[in-house]
Amino acid sequence: MAINDLSKDLAPISSNTMADIVEIKLREYLKKKSFRPGDALPKELELAEALGISRNVLREALSRLRMLGMIETKKKRGMILARPDILGSFERVLDPLIIDNNTLQDIFELRLVLEMGLADLLYIRKTDKDVEELENIAKKEAKLDESFRIKSEIAFHGKLYDMTGNDTLKRFQIMLMPIFDYVLTQEKKPIRGKVNHMDLVQILKTGTKEDFKIGMQAHLQPHFDRINKIKTNK
Amino acid sequence: MAINDLSKDLAPISSNTMADIVEIKLREYLKKKSFRPGDALPKELELAEALGISRNVLREALSRLRMLGMIETKKKRGMILARPDILGSFERVLDPLIIDNNTLQDIFELRLVLEMGLADLLYIRKTDKDVEELENIAKKEAKLDESFRIKSEIAFHGKLYDMTGNDTLKRFQIMLMPIFDYVLTQEKKPIRGKVNHMDLVQILKTGTKEDFKIGMQAHLQPHFDRINKIKTNK
DNA sequence: ACATTTGATATGTAGTACATAAATACTAAA
DNA sequence: TTTAGTATTTATGTACTACATATCAAATGT
Structure with a gap:
């Protein structure tokens, strides 16, 4: 430290x-x-x-x-x-190949934190149309083979950020994505939580904010498990 | 949008x-x-x-x-x-006076999202010593008059980020703080949630991760109420 | 009164010259 | 031969000059 x-x-x-x-x-x-x-x-x-x-x-x-x-x-x-684009400068520096491993891990965690904190904003701003579009993304997923899985993963989570109606947050997520992916590819096998995208959509449709938080937590659980494992290494 | x-x-x-x-x-x-x-x-x-x-x-x-x-x-x-300091460039541009109102609001929300998402990381990394220090901050608070209230507010929430053991996250929070404050001062009266800092400490001591999430939500509820009010303006 | 030309001006680009610090080579003394 | 000290070389840092280019504004002509 x-x-x-x-x-x-x-x-x-x-x-x-x-x-x-x-x-x-x-x-x-x-x-x-x-x-x-x-x-x-x-x-x-x-x-x-x-x-x-x-x-x-x-x-x-x-x-x-x-x-x-x-x-x-x-x-x-x-x-x-002029008005600077506050994320523009940030974007210039975000290259996974240059950033040191500790910071990469930090950013990975940062995205998890964001993802876990989305619920409140999401439930304030989400519309039926949004949920419908999200469902379509999740539905298509089933038919895709593994190589397109990542694209859909991105689309789904990206849509979630979209639904918050917060453009800065959305852009921020897009910028963090390459790093998130990079850290994941360092892992051996793809990990998948017990709650999948379709489950999350169902919760958004009929469940409460609290339900969604629990669902998202289960969805991301494998990532948290991984953090728990390397906790001592820090 | x-x-x-x-x-x-x-x-x-x-x-x-x-x-x-x-x-x-x-x-x-x-x-x-x-x-x-x-x-x-x-x-x-x-x-x-x-x-x-x-x-x-x-x-x-x-x-x-x-x-x-x-x-x-x-x-x-x-x-x-060299290795760029990924947040350094970001920091240079973060001046509340220059940023437009929409983006200010976005960043305000971004910090709320972070705050709401802290719980998982917090419960992975927190130590007894951390909680003790946090408690001290909350205890002192009672004796302070209003003018020092803001400082303590900062110290408390800052300590929370500290406890995640994520330096990048911590720095990010520090950078976002002026903007958070700025948006708040635009408000008339100071707002306070039903769950205060001491309550949160108690939860950290004896409660579960889920308890903490609920507590934090209650603590920040006034801010979400405010967002709900201006929801339509976006 | 309007369109066109012309000039003035602030930024954009090029080139030269020299200062400065640091690595290397070199020299002289032990 | 080693070592201390000096000189040389070299890449960046700073300054200055000159000119190109685009644009605003005034002057000119119809």
Whole structure:
């Protein structure tokens, strides 16, 4: 545990390059001046001069903010503050091959937590049409051979997130999926809970929120069993 | 809803600037060559030449990857691929003042979902020591006046995430907190559930996982009520 | 009054030059 | 031969200049 007490406790050391510093300074500047999306920013030369740096360094810092979607620029209009896509930056970094194993496991668990917590929102927002569509997905499943099983798995759980009416949550789930899959493929054999998709649909149709929670728990039980097994390894 | 079918369906249009394109190309390059953390990258001049661009543009793209923690550079050693901090980039963008209201609401709900889903992980990992510490937090609470109530609220729920032993989850919660608070302060009066922190501690001590889920639901009920109210507005 | 041209301007890209830090090679002393 | 210290080399970091390009705005012509 204790990821990095060391690096936390004892130093940002030297805030590396100028671009790093300028990036921070720009952030502070935008905050202090309480710019709002759409507001125009000073032009590059003015900023560079004010900061006492070359336009080059400034542009490296601006490039970062631009990537995050915090600013937008047009040829003559100059720069304006924009609304960043909060998940966009996150998405850029989510590559299972780069992330270390501990974090992969963390994210796997994170998705389980989400899945377990969906029920309340789901029961607030679900519609009959939603449930019907979900049922169709589950029905088709029976006819599919194993190779298409994964696709259906994704479709089903994706639809669940869909039904919460929470776009951010939905996107978040989509982004986490590759990692979820990756961790699973590290496992030997596919695991299946005692409650299947069709069962869950039935609960959604006639059961209570509490029923659904219990059902989902049973559905994901194999994953929790696995976590229990490696619990000590952490 | 359908956030933006339009922008999704019909175009990234022109991937704006060179830096944008180079950023993508570099990403593809790193992936295709399946570089691993620690591997050395070609030097700037070589990359720039290979891409047929100025070193300037290249550095703008590199600056982005460096910000995300995907690469690290040292004066003579050159560049190496690094492990990005997956939440670091996310953190940079999480400013309640910039995020639009719909997304704020989404994130608020996201945190509720997390909170509701914690139980399973919690019951796998919690220790007596953890519960004891949690109890201390809840006990102190009684003596505090209203102004310190928020701090304790944070400490209590933070400790819950702590107890899951999932560092990523914990950090995620910390990052989401300002937004959670922000949305709450938009409300008139502070809301309080029928189950308080001390009750939750008692459940953790002697109750089952299911008891805890029910308890947490009751604790958060006011928030869900609020969601139910604005359900139609979406 | 309207359409077209022209100019001004802010960002985008390229290229050169030099500073700086760090690894390597080299030199001189023990 | 070893070791300490110095010089050299090299890749990144920073600065500056020049020009391309797109767009807004004013000037011009019909």
